[in-house]
Amino acid sequence: MNLSIDSKKKNTYDVIVIGSGISGGWAAKEFCEKGLKTLVLERGRDVRHITDYTTAMSNPWDFPHRGRSTVVSETTNPIVNKCYAFEEATEHFFVKDNEHPYIQEKPFDWIRGYQVGGKSLIWARQTQRWSDFEFEAPTRDGFAVDWPIRYKDLAPWYSYVEKFTGISGNRDGIANLPDSEVLPPFELNCVEKHIQQKVKEHYHDRQVIIGRCAHLTQSNEIHTQQGRGQCQARHLCYRGCPYGGYFSSNSSTIPWAAKTGNLTLRPHSVVHSIIYDEQKQKATGVRVVDADSKEMLEFFADVIFVNAACLNTNLILLNSTSSRFPNGLGNDSGLLGKYVAFHNYRGSLTATFEGYQNQYYYGRRPTTAFIPSFRNVFKQETDFLRGYMIAFSASRAGWHQGGQEGFGVDFKEKITQPGGWGVYMMMQGETVPREHNHVRLSKNQKDAWGIPQLITSIEYDQNDEKLLQDFLIQGTEMLEKSGCKNISPYDSGQAPGLDIHEMGGVRMGKDPKTSLLNEWNQLHYCKNVYVTDGACMTSVGNQNPSLTFMALTARAVNHAIQK
DSSP states (O other), X not given: OHHHHHHHHHTEEEEEEEOOSHHHHHHHHHHHHTTOOEEEEOSSBOOOTTTTOTTTTOOGGGSTTTTOOOHHHHHHOTTGGGSTTOSTTTGGGSOOTTTSOOEESSOOOOOOOOBTTGGGGTOOOBOOOOOHHHHTHHHHHTOSOOXXXXXXXXHHHHHHHHHHHOOBOOOOOBTTBOOOOOBOOOOOOHHHHHHHHHHHHHOSSOOOEEOOBSBOXXXXXXXXXXXXXXXXXXXXXXXXXXXXXXXXXXXXXXXXXXXXXXXXXEOSEEEXXXXXXXXXXXXXXXEEEETTTOOEEEEEEEEEEEOSOHHXXXXXXXXXXXXXXXXXXXXXXXXXXXXXXXXXXXXXXXXXXXXOTTOOOOSOOSOOEEEOOOSSSSSOOXXXXXXXXXXXXXXXXXXXXXXXXXXXXXXXXXXXXXXXXXXXXXXXXXXXXXXXXXXXXXXXXXXXXXXXXXXXXXXXXXXXXXXXXXXXXXXXXXXXXXXXXXXXXXXXXXXXXXXXXXXXXXXXXSOTTXXXXXXXXXXXXXXXEEEOSGGGOSOOOSSOSHHHHHHHHHHHHHHHHHO
């Protein structure tokens, strides 16, 4: 009896955070900084800043296959191989398909990073605030449910996390893309500036800006305290940055939490479910399967933050059943796992540009030019709902990349010269949450740790098709007006998921009958459990989402502490 009591006491903390990615890292930092003993559970291995970035300083010729994935890797990992950041130098930061299977009722490419830091090691680092044009969209346009918060509720928390994270960019004064707390911006190159000017001349509702990204173009004191240095514009970010030039949990929030002495980080901890106490009417802890020994363990805390990344957060809550919650923790509404949405990345354009042959650029800038959404912003003006952001960049490929053949001194001299300018443009479109787009648990298939496999049933709809076609038309027109040639539109036809921006399933809302979480990201019916990762999102906007996850997390932690 005493052994049991002692064991429980040993495994008891003030707070448990499930997941160590972007939102989990922020939860850990905030709780530890405020003096709370915090356990962070991570299902994958530990990754220590700098030490475990094993390929960060490698040259192309240091890799057996010069950085390319092998045929064996492509064959055994057909899903993750589609990801833009997956290659020989980065594959150790990605989940392998055959090791963590799931069931695709409809095609869905689930890209995951199971390690300390999660996908914060491999994210694209683009950061934009939401505005009330996003928070009010469901009510205005009649989809999903009303957000229980507005921009004014999140604005101070955006500023709070931006100053710590470090965001480069301009203050652009755009109504539907509020200004951030920014460090000096990266610069558009000459062709991008040319397109910027032409767009300004021809369109009153469109503005080309340099992308805002989580890179330190200069280190302020708060960043120096984190041990982070200036971005070197190497654009080898997906290997892990030994300079700490871009924001990740590994370089920033996790070490910050650790130095308080209040952090316990437990990798190799696969969360099975959350423990609900029927008598106390609250969650009391978390069941964990040790990834190596397969032993079932229990940890206890007064507050639990679920930040396992969107779909895994849905999985954990669905698997957290009890007499009170037979269909998943907090799931009285029956909506847990439903209304999952994502970003539509299917459309892109390529073009060439003649001129500026005497100009070039230096470094590998880690961001692009952006055109914030201009469709259906101030009023409904098309036959589809919502809109899209556009990202584009101009570059000069090497002469040899055009496929020219050669040999000897003349060939070697030619390949040192840049070729002509090319332009690449892509969309990031908002999808509308639909009830039929959902995830659920398999009743008969389990993973290696005895946890039900996730079933994904998510697809595009007619609204997405219309939005895609509008982008291809508008993008082509803008490139034409900018003087580009050889414009080629392209629909990748890629499945949902490859955008890696899946959101929803545990959405926020005002009414417990139509939502799972309240305005503070608490479960309506189990208020000591918070969800602040992508699963909490009521709608998805068209901005990159990670900055909003961070702000929501900091705000929710503040609420949990003040309670």
